[in-house]
Amino acid sequence: MLKKLLSYVGEYKKDSVLAPLLIAMEVLVEISIPFFMASIIDDGLNKQNMKHIIYMGTLTFILAIISMSLGIASGRYAAKASAGFAKNIRKALFHKIQEFSFANIDKFSTAGLITRFTTDINNIQTSYQMILRIFVRAPFMMIFATIMAAYIDLKLSLIFIAAVIFLGIAMLIIISIVHPIFTSGVKKYDNINAKLQENISGIRVVKAYVRENYEIIKFKEATNDLKNTMLRGEKIVVFVAPLMLFTMYTCTLLLSWFGAKLIIVEKLTTGELTSLFAYTANILMSLLMFTMVLVNITLSRASAERIVEVLHEKTSIKNIENPDYLLENGEIEFKNVNFSYTDNPNILNLKNINIKIKQGETIGIIGAIGSSKSAFVQLIPRLYDILSGEILVGGKNVKSYDLKTLRDNVAMVLQKNVLFSGTIRENLCWGNKNATEEEIIHAAKLAQADEFIQKFPNKYDTYIEQGGTNVSGGQRQRLCIARALLKKPKILILDDSTSAVDTKTDKAIRRAFKFDLPNITKIIISQRISSIQDSDRIIILDEGEIIGLGTHEELLINNSIYKEIYESQNEGGSTNE
Structure with a gap:
C-alpha cells in the first residue's frame, strides 16, 4: 500500500527531500541554543562578564533566526510536496475511474468515491505534510537532545530515556485500540455523502412531498453515527495529553531533586541544570508531536487503504494486444450469449441469446421491467462483458476491437x-x-x-x-x-430514450431515422409499442430470454404476450398514427 501511494510523489520528490533535510538542520541549530544559554548563565551572569553575555547572546539570537528561517523554508517545501502529492493521487484516481467498466463502477458507490476524493485524500495530504516535518523533527530532536543531555550528565539523561520508553509503550497501546475505530469512522463519511447527494438531487421530490423533516432526521442520524464513532476514538486519544503532562512533570521533579543535589556537591552548574530542563521540554514535546503524528497516520491509514482499493481495482474490460481499429459496418450477431451482472453462471440475466441484426436494420425491443433489455444493448459496446458465447459487430468479435473504436461507432442514449x-x-x-x-x-x-x-x-x-x-x-x-x-x-441505440416526449414528436424522430439514417443499425428499447411498431423486427424479452421475434403484424398473430401488451396500451383508442 505504502509503495503504491509513494509512487505518486512524482515530480515533488525534490521538495519531499528538502523539507526533512531543512528540518534536520533546524533541529541541529535549535538543539545548540540551550547549550549556549548555559554558558550565558555560568560564564556570564555568575561571573558578571557582560562581554561574554553580549557575545553569546548575539550568537544565540543569530542561531534562533537561522533556525526560524530553516523552519519556514521546510514548511514551504513540505506544503508544496503534500499538496502536489494529493493532486497526483486525485489525478490517478480520476484516470482510474475513467478506465472502469460498468462492472467496476457497480462495486463502488458514488458517495464512496466522492469521500475518497475529498476526506480521504485530505487526510493523506495532512499526514504526508506532518511526516515530512514533525515525523522527522520529533525523532531528531529526541535523539540530539538526549545526546546533549547525556553530554551534560549521563546519569540524569537516563530519566529522559525512561520517560521515552514509558510514553512509547503507552502510545502503541492507544494506537492499536483506535485504529479499527477510525477505520470504521472513515467509512461512515460515505453514508453522509450518500444522504447529502440523494437529498440534493431529489430536492424537488422532497419539497413536493413535504418530507424536509424526515430528510433532516435521516441526515442527523448519519452525522450522529459518525460523531459517536469518532468520539469513541477521541476519548481514547485524549489520554495522550494527561500522560504527556504526567511524564513531563515527573521528569521535572526528578531533575529538580537530583539536579539540586548535584549542584550542592558542585557536580552540576546552574546553567547546565537550566539546559537539562530545556532539553526535557524539547524531548517530551517532540514525543508528544510524534505521538500526535502517529494518531493522525492511524486515521489516514484507513483512508489510504480505501484509496489504494480503487487504485488496485483491475479494469474488467480492456483492449487485447493488437486490437482492430477499423469497424466496417453495423451488422450485429449474438451467438449463444449468456450474461450475469455478478459473473455467476447460476444467476443469469441473459440466457442463450441468438440473433443476427443486419446493417441498417431497425430493431425494437420490448419486455417487462427487469427483463434485461438494457443489459442486452450494453453488451454491444462492451460496457459489460458476456459470461459465455460471442457477440460480433461488423463480422468480428467485439473483444477484438479497440475499445475507443468500438464505442465511437456505437452511439448509445442511456435510460438516464x-x-x-x-x-x-x-x-x-x-x-x-x-x-x-x-x-x-x-x-x-x-x-x-x-x-x-x-x-x-x-x-x-x-x-x-x-x-x-x-x-x-x-x-x-x-x-x-x-x-x-x-x-x-454505425450503430445507434436508444434505451427507452423517447419516453418523455409526446407521441407526435416520437413519430417525427422515428421518421427522421428511417429516411435520414438508412445505413445506421438502430436498436430502440421502449415500453410503448407505438415507438417500435414500425421497426423491421421486434424482440420480446422476458426474464433474460427472447420469447418473441418478428414484425409488429407477425407478433400480433403469433405472440400472446405482445398482443396482450398491445391491447392494454390501445384501450380507449388506437395508438396507430
Missing part, C-alpha cells in the same frame, strides 16, 4: 439522460468535438430539438445547469439523441 453543466453546443459536441455548426443543427433537427432550442434567447449557447435541471425531461432526451447522432455512428 445526463447533460453536463455548459452550453447546449458544448453538450452536443460531446458526440463530436470537431462538429461544424451545420452538423450540430442537422443533428438537432433529426432529434426534433432544434425547434425548442431556437426559442431560447441564446439558442445553442444557452447554458445548461448540471444534470440539465433547467430543461424538461423530453428536451433532455432530444438533446441526448442529437448528441449521439453527432458521433455519426
Whole structure:
C-alpha cells in the first residue's frame, strides 16, 4: 500500500527531500541554543562578564533566526510536496475511474468515491505534510537532545530515556485500540455523502412531498453515527495529553531533586541544570508531536487503504494486444450469449441469446421491467462483458476491437439522460468535438430539438445547469439523441430514450431515422409499442430470454404476450398514427 501511494510523489520528490533535510538542520541549530544559554548563565551572569553575555547572546539570537528561517523554508517545501502529492493521487484516481467498466463502477458507490476524493485524500495530504516535518523533527530532536543531555550528565539523561520508553509503550497501546475505530469512522463519511447527494438531487421530490423533516432526521442520524464513532476514538486519544503532562512533570521533579543535589556537591552548574530542563521540554514535546503524528497516520491509514482499493481495482474490460481499429459496418450477431451482472453462471440475466441484426436494420425491443433489455444493448459496446458465447459487430468479435473504436461507432442514449453543466453546443459536441455548426443543427433537427432550442434567447449557447435541471425531461432526451447522432455512428441505440416526449414528436424522430439514417443499425428499447411498431423486427424479452421475434403484424398473430401488451396500451383508442 505504502509503495503504491509513494509512487505518486512524482515530480515533488525534490521538495519531499528538502523539507526533512531543512528540518534536520533546524533541529541541529535549535538543539545548540540551550547549550549556549548555559554558558550565558555560568560564564556570564555568575561571573558578571557582560562581554561574554553580549557575545553569546548575539550568537544565540543569530542561531534562533537561522533556525526560524530553516523552519519556514521546510514548511514551504513540505506544503508544496503534500499538496502536489494529493493532486497526483486525485489525478490517478480520476484516470482510474475513467478506465472502469460498468462492472467496476457497480462495486463502488458514488458517495464512496466522492469521500475518497475529498476526506480521504485530505487526510493523506495532512499526514504526508506532518511526516515530512514533525515525523522527522520529533525523532531528531529526541535523539540530539538526549545526546546533549547525556553530554551534560549521563546519569540524569537516563530519566529522559525512561520517560521515552514509558510514553512509547503507552502510545502503541492507544494506537492499536483506535485504529479499527477510525477505520470504521472513515467509512461512515460515505453514508453522509450518500444522504447529502440523494437529498440534493431529489430536492424537488422532497419539497413536493413535504418530507424536509424526515430528510433532516435521516441526515442527523448519519452525522450522529459518525460523531459517536469518532468520539469513541477521541476519548481514547485524549489520554495522550494527561500522560504527556504526567511524564513531563515527573521528569521535572526528578531533575529538580537530583539536579539540586548535584549542584550542592558542585557536580552540576546552574546553567547546565537550566539546559537539562530545556532539553526535557524539547524531548517530551517532540514525543508528544510524534505521538500526535502517529494518531493522525492511524486515521489516514484507513483512508489510504480505501484509496489504494480503487487504485488496485483491475479494469474488467480492456483492449487485447493488437486490437482492430477499423469497424466496417453495423451488422450485429449474438451467438449463444449468456450474461450475469455478478459473473455467476447460476444467476443469469441473459440466457442463450441468438440473433443476427443486419446493417441498417431497425430493431425494437420490448419486455417487462427487469427483463434485461438494457443489459442486452450494453453488451454491444462492451460496457459489460458476456459470461459465455460471442457477440460480433461488423463480422468480428467485439473483444477484438479497440475499445475507443468500438464505442465511437456505437452511439448509445442511456435510460438516464445526463447533460453536463455548459452550453447546449458544448453538450452536443460531446458526440463530436470537431462538429461544424451545420452538423450540430442537422443533428438537432433529426432529434426534433432544434425547434425548442431556437426559442431560447441564446439558442445553442444557452447554458445548461448540471444534470440539465433547467430543461424538461423530453428536451433532455432530444438533446441526448442529437448528441449521439453527432458521433455519426454505425450503430445507434436508444434505451427507452423517447419516453418523455409526446407521441407526435416520437413519430417525427422515428421518421427522421428511417429516411435520414438508412445505413445506421438502430436498436430502440421502449415500453410503448407505438415507438417500435414500425421497426423491421421486434424482440420480446422476458426474464433474460427472447420469447418473441418478428414484425409488429407477425407478433400480433403469433405472440400472446405482445398482443396482450398491445391491447392494454390501445384501450380507449388506437395508438396507430
